[in-house]
Amino acid sequence: MERKILVVDDEVVIREMLNKAFTKMGYKVVLAASAEEALEILQPDTQVMFLDLKLPGMDGIELCRRIRQIHPVACIFAITGYASLFELSDCREAGFDDYFTKPVKLEMLFIAAQTAFEKIERWKKK
Amino acid sequence: MFDPASITILIVDDDVFFSQEITRHIIENQGYKTICAASGEECIRKTLSSKPDLILLDINLPEINGIEVCKKLRSEENLKDLPIIFVTGNTEDETLQAAFEAGGTDYISKPINRIEILARVKNALSQKIMQQNLLEKEKLTSVLELAGAVCHELNQPLHAISGYSELLLLDVDESHPRYKAIKTINDQALRMGEITAKLMKITRYETRKYLSNTNIIDIDKSCADD
Incomplete structure (x- = not known):
């Protein structure tokens, strides 16, 4: 099955960079520039997501809460440019699996994505 | 006090x-x-x-x-x-x-009068300390606001620079003449990221000497301890 990753970031440079990076690693990447767009295009088969926290309109925390209601087993990661804007506890409470601060090494994101897919696939086998 | x-x-x-x-x-x-x-x-x-x-x-x-x-x-x-x-x-x-x-x-x-002089001295000193604390707090608030804004603005482009340079490194062999240059760009972008991370942890207002009469905030000393 195709491994799909959703990337939500309002900056086109970041979206494109992450698109290239995850595509290079063999993933299918879906991009959204806002939380609203993400909810609109989100498919049930997208199980790994990287969300920017500061977004125009609905923020990443609220987006994560909404996605959790539809996708309880998805692996959702926060990427933020300003760690103190949201507390770690807010991220946990919203249902994020982990948290990265910009600038983050792509290597870390690759490991997170790989581990996430492995975890989801293990669950599916059960 | x-x-x-x-x-x-x-x-x-x-x-x-x-x-x-x-x-x-x-x-x-x-x-x-x-x-x-x-x-x-x-x-x-x-x-x-x-x-x-x-x-x-x-x-x-x-x-x-x-x-x-x-x-x-x-x-x-x-x-x-x-x-x-x-x-x-x-x-x-x-x-x-x-x-x-x-x-x-x-x-x-x-x-x-002994009572009067001691009370007035104590009052004057307390007031001075309170003023100093208030000033310190005001300075810290401005530093934190500025640090937050600067960090957010800088982390976005830094994320793009470090990400793209890391992507380039995936395609370039270590023996390639460009490898070292790209690696330096990547390392330095991440280094700047460490500085912005420290800026976001500022909890105190401590300065250090910069040039002759100028003091600048000492990022290392002003950070919350890890």
């Missing part, structure tokens, strides 16, 4: 054997450190050299009187907030008005 042993009070009185001695005795008994001066000129000199935390300044001094001394001290930028309490036998309106206009913090009338 403060430890008297860490406070130095300058007592200025030309009546060295009586008035100055009584004041010194009362003040030292309370645990404060003291230095004494017998003239306006000596007061200015000792204020500049010993940097006392408070001055008890007699108004009637030979040559330069206490009011003139106070004006001179207040003209120094770093002495604008120094508590100066006038000590005077003359409590006429004109004298008191001149004393406050010269920048006096408070006054005590002679003959001095």
